[in-house]
Amino acid sequence: MTRTRxxxxxxxxxxxxxxxxAPRRTLLHGLPWLVWRRHRTLLLLVxxxxxxxxxxxxxxxxxLLGFLHTHSTAPGAEGAPDNSFEHAYGxxxxxxxxxxTWLPVLAGVFLGAPLIAAEQEQRTLTLVSTQxxxxxxxxxxxxxxxxxxxxxCTALLSAAFTWLWEPAHLLVDGGDWLSGGLFExxxxxxxxxxxxxxxxxxxxxxxxxxxxxxxxxxxVLALATGLWFERLRTGLGTLRSITYPYGSDGPAxxxxxxxxxxxxxxxxxxxxxxxxxxxxxxEACRARLGIVHHVAQYFDYGQLAGMQWRGAGILLALTALVxxxxxxxxxxxxx
Amino acid sequence: MSxxxxxxxxxxxxGKKYRGGWALRDCSFRLPAGHICALVxxxxxxxxxxxxxxxxxxxxxTGTLKLFGVPVSDPAVLSRxxxxxxxxxxxxxxxxxxxxxxxxxxxxxxxxALAERIVRSGSVSLDxxxxxxxxxxxxxxAFALAFGKRxxxxxxxxxxxxxxxxxxxxxxGLLLAEAAEHGTTVLMSSHMxxxxxxxxxxxxxxxxxxxxxxxQTEELVPAHLLVTGVAEGxxxxxxxxxxxxTVIESRVTGRQFSALIRPGGPxxxxxxxxxxxMEEVLLAYLRxxxxxxxxxxxxxxxxxxxxxx
Numbered sequence: 238m239t240r241t242r243x244x245x246x247x248x249x250x251x252x253x254x255x256x257x258x259a260p261r262r263t264l265l266h267g268l269p270w271l272v273w274r275r276h277r278t279l280l281l282l283v284x285x286x287x288x289x290x291x292x293x294x295x296x297x298x299x300x301l302l303g304f305l306h307t308h309s310t311a312p313g314a315e316g317a318p319d320n321s322f323e324h325a326y327g328x329x330x331x332x333x334x335x336x337x338t339w340l341p342v343l344a345g346v347f348l349g350a351p352l353i354a355a356e357q358e359q360r361t362l363t364l365v366s367t368q369x370x371x372x373x374x375x376x377x378x379x380x381x382x383x384x385x386x387x388x389x390c391t392a393l394l395s396a397a398f399t400w401l402w403e404p405a406h407l408l409v410d411g412g413d414w415l416s417g418g419l420f421e422x423x424x425x426x427x428x429x430x431x432x433x434x435x436x437x438x439x440x441x442x443x444x445x446x447x448x449x450x451x452x453x454x455x456x457v458l459a460l461a462t463g464l465w466f467e468r469l470r471t472g473l474g475t476l477r478s479i480t481y482p483y484g485s486d487g488p489a490x491x492x493x494x495x496x497x498x499x500x501x502x503x504x505x506x507x508x509x510x511x512x513x514x515x516x517x518x519x520e521a522c523r524a525r526l527g528i529v530h531h532v533a534q535y536f537d538y539g540q541l542a543g544m545q546w547r548g549a550g551i552l553l554a555l556t557a558l559v560x561x562x563x564x565x566x567x568x569x570x571x572x
Numbered sequence: 573m574s575x576x577x578x579x580x581x582x583x584x585x586x587g588k589k590y591r592g593g594w595a596l597r598d599c600s601f602r603l604p605a606g607h608i609c610a611l612v613x614x615x616x617x618x619x620x621x622x623x624x625x626x627x628x629x630x631x632x633x634t635g636t637l638k639l640f641g642v643p644v645s646d647p648a649v650l651s652r653x654x655x656x657x658x659x660x661x662x663x664x665x666x667x668x669x670x671x672x673x674x675x676x677x678x679x680x681x682x683x684x685a686l687a688e689r690i691v692r693s694g695s696v697s698l699d700x701x702x703x704x705x706x707x708x709x710x711x712x713x714a715f716a717l718a719f720g721k722r723x724x725x726x727x728x729x730x731x732x733x734x735x736x737x738x739x740x741x742x743x744x745g746l747l748l749a750e751a752a753e754h755g756t757t758v759l760m761s762s763h764m765x766x767x768x769x770x771x772x773x774x775x776x777x778x779x780x781x782x783x784x785x786x787x788q789t790e791e792l793v794p795a796h797l798l799v800t801g802v803a804e805g806x807x808x809x810x811x812x813x814x815x816x817x818t819v820i821e822s823r824v825t826g827r828q829f830s831a832l833i834r835p836g837g838p839x840x841x842x843x844x845x846x847x848x849x850m851e852e853v854l855l856a857y858l859r860x861x862x863x864x865x866x867x868x869x870x871x872x873x874x875x876x877x878x879x880x881x
Contacts, residue, residue: 267677274670275663360661367627368678369651369721 268370268378279348280386283340287390290336294397297329301405322408330409333398337422340394341431342459344387349438350451352383353567357446376567380439380560384432391431399423406538407493414541415495420470421463424542429549430466433556434459440559443566466548471497473544476534483529493538500534503527577641580605580725580757581626584873585635588621594781595621599635601786601871603759603774605724608751610768611761612854613778619761620658622778623729626759627655639725651680654723658730660714664703668713671702672720679721687720690746708739715743719750726751728760732767740764744771769850777854779861787868793850795866796820796834801843803829812840820863821856832856834866 265273273280304325356362356379366372402409402423410417420426437458442451476497481487483501490496500508504527514522523529536544581603588596596618603609613619624630625637628644637644639653662671668691676682691698694712696705702713711731718726731747732740748771751758759776762768775792777785785792804810808824809831817839822831832848839845848856857863 270677271674274666274674359664360657360659361663362661363627363629363655363657364661364663364717365678366629367650367653367655367657368675369680370678371647371650372628 268375269382271365272378272382276348276352276383280383283344283348283386283390286336286340287394290333290394291397293329294333294394294401297326298401298404301326301401305404305408322405326405326409330402330405333401334418334422337391337395337398337427338418340391341427341434342456342463344391344431345434345438345455345459346452348383348387349435350442350455351448352379352439352442354442354446354448354451357443358448373568376564380563384435387431387435388428391428395423395425395427412493413495414493414538415470415497415536420541420545420548421466424545425549426545426552429552429556430462433552433559434462436556436559436563437462440563443563466552469548469551470544473547474536474540477537477540478532478534480530480532483523483531485531487531487533490533490535491537494535495538496533496535498534500532501528502530502532504529508532577638578604579638580607580640581759582638582641582873583622583635584637586622586625586632586637587634588618588625588630589633596625596632596778597781599778599783600873601776601783601867602873603757603776604870605640605757606755607774607788608748608758608772609760609774609776610772611759611776611778612765612768612858613761613784614858617778618781619778620729621781623655623727623759623761626725626727627653651721652724653727654718654721654725655727656714656718656729656731658733660711662702662710662714662717664701666702667698668696668700668702668705669698671713671717672698675717675720681722683720683722686722686750687716690716690719690750693746694742707734708736708743711735711739711743712746715746722754723756726756726758728758730761730763732762732764740767747771765851765854768854775850775854777857779858782865783867784857784861784863784865785867786871787866788870789850791868791870792866793853794847796832796848796853796856797839798830798846798848798852799833799839799843800828800830800846803827810842813843818864821860 304322308321353362356365365375402419406412406414406419410419414420414423421430434455438451438455441454441458442448445451445454477494479488479490480502499511501511501513501523502508507527509526509528514526514528579602581601583602584600586596586599587594595616599618599622611619611622621630625632626639626644628650639649642649642652663674666674672684672687672691675687676684688698691713694709696709696712700709702710705713711734715731718728728747732743735743744767747758750756760768760772769789773789775785775787775789776783799813801810803824803826807822808829809819809822810829813819813831813833817836818834820832820834822829832852833839
């Protein structure tokens with residue numbers, strides 16, 4: 238991709254350089270070179286983090302499988318309280334989860350926000366837009382290349398982490414993949430979140446024209462997005478429910494399911510809060526309301542992928558909107 | 573460049589309106605290729621706005637602007653024009669060599685040897701970071717970037733304003749030498765009137781967003797006379813002088829008046845006349861924005877085309 242764009246940076250109507258082309262040894266040319274040089278440190282850091290992260294995740298997997306094999310009889314359907322797993326792999330999974338939750342935020346704050354804001358602040362936008370490349374092509378490279386690196390890195394990291402986590406999903410966080418942060422740190426969600434926050438950072442930087450202000454605004458937006466996504470999460474799938482007679486222990490949920498809520502219910506399916514008729518004359522109260530059942534609501538493990546893709550889809554649609562605004566503005570008006 | 577237009581710049585009815593009002597209004601002129609042209613005017617006269625429209629940084633509200641016959645909205649003009657902004661923006665973390673590489677990567681007609689020569693002649697190390705350079709060295713690198721592009725038109729916004737006299741002298745010499753060698757048309761805005769007199773052979777004067785004067789220096793300056801004599805009448809300038817000539821600016825000291833005029837014919841013997849310097853003419857126009865403007869025939873859009881060649 239990078240090499241074709243370098244070739245495209247030469248308008249066809251101009252004569253070749255009088256002195257002949259200068260010696261070229263490096264891989265990147267034209268605008269991609271400029272964008273890479275400008276964000277060299279940050280992009281290298283992201284690539285290095287990705288490489289190290291992926292290596293660790295892949296390296297740990299055989300050991301984890303071995304552990305699961307030897308302890309395969311121990312955990313029950315819900316994942317029995319077994320300290321040995323937490324002891325051996327707790328730190329690895331919490332580290333991976335933190336990395337994939339925060340990487341999108343860091344990408345938005347440190348890569349997205351200064352991307353255009355710093356060029357405006359240092360007035361280097363004037364410098365690049367008075368060279369021989371059009372503003373549209375500059376914007377494509379300046380925004381496209383960092384986004385491509387972010388997508389590549391978060392996709393690799395998320396894939397490696399998900400690959401490591403899947404065989405142990407019953408044990409990590411006691412099998413709770415919904416509320417502990419695993420929902421946001423596996424599958425397509427980190428990639429979509431990173432794209433969304435980076436593009437929002439670019440847009441905020443372009444509007445605020447101040448690097449530090451844009452970084453702060455992006456951080457606030459990232460935290461708000463985290464809270465919003467947490468609320469959105471349970472709406473991404475249809476809750477399943479299981480009904481059993483009042484007073485009984487009830488059947489076990491399917492393996493890997495996450496219990497979301499408990500209710501009491503009447504024979505015709507009317508739901509009451511779990512605490513209904515817990516005080517006073519409980520028998521009479523229940524008889525009056527007609528409560529005869531317990532209802533447990535849960536998400537099945539099989540629903541996870543669908544819910545994640547739905548969430549990622551929403552984020553990507555928003556990303557596309559913000560990106561379209563950025564491109565439209567960059568092309569329409571001199572920054 | 574198969575059929576080069578003789579006009580480096582052709583502006584027709586060019587105007588730019590900001591929220592606060594018109595920064596540039598009804599600006600029509602043309603600049604023949606090959607000249608070193610000064611763009612003069614007080615702060616806020618519209619100089620930077622005009623340079624902005626020529627570098628596609630500012631979109632004009634009205635009118636058209638053509639560079640070498642190509643409308644400025646066409647990206648093809650980008651490779652033919654170089655711009656040196658007043659604050660000389662460069663990436664501070666790039667080394668000088670990387671800054672020159674930026675020029676090489678983004679410009680099809682890049683002349684590496686020329687750019688390196690300009691940098692080296694100022695004893696600037698290619699490995700130095702731009703952020704660590706002095707103002708003069710930084711300007712030199714920015715010059716190298718602009719010249720290395722091999723532009724046909726070089727636009728400079730107050731190029732010497734932040735330099736010490738030594739660096740200013742050195743870089744003016746460099747500018748003139750390179751422009752002469754490559755036949756580059758140069759348009760530079762500046763407040764240093766005395767320097768412009770030495771460097772420039774073409775003049776564009778802007779005041780309050782309007783074009784006041786345009787044409788070759790050797791045509792514009794001799795079109796004026798400094799007249800001194802005995803003051804009479806309300807503002808000291810004799811009625812006869814006002815009737816027969818165009819008075820740009822006048823001043824009374826004691827019983828004497830002195831005026832800069834554009835003679836409409838021979839000036840009578842009653843007054844003493846002097847040929848003004850370019851600086852005196854420019855100052856008079858800058859001080860009197862209400863005085864009638866002077867656009868030389870050659871600089872007038874639709875004027876004689878042969879005169880340029």
